[in-house]
Amino acid sequence: MHTTEFDTSLPSIRQVQNLIKQTAVVELKLITGDVLTGRVLWQDPQCLCIADENSQQTTIWKQAIAYIKPKVS
Template identity: 80%
Template sequence: MATTDFDTSLPSIRQVQNLIKQAAVVEFKLVTGDLLTGKILWQDPGCVCIVDENSQQTTIWKQAIVYLQPKG
């Protein structure tokens, strides 16, 4: 049985957790070239879920993210 650890000691995991707590608006650049903007609702070892200004939720595979940065 494979286990996937969610290592909260990793800086990237902590950064995303802080962005969730702050309800910060974040821009995601994807490998497809798309830019998505929204607040991060949650993350797990493989994905993050964001909600945009229209309350639409989008789940993004972490391997599809080139970078993320707070907007503003």
């Protein structure tokens, strides 16, 4: 049985939720090599959305993400 339920017991889900709560600026590297910077607005089981410094929103498929980390100023 395949479930798309949001499992908040997973550390990766909790970590992204904390980044959302903290409105932390993150660096998000995609498997294509592109690097996006912004604040994570939301996540669901398949995607997350970040907003850049101009409030431009980008929805990213989680499977396209190589890594996500808080940006150090």
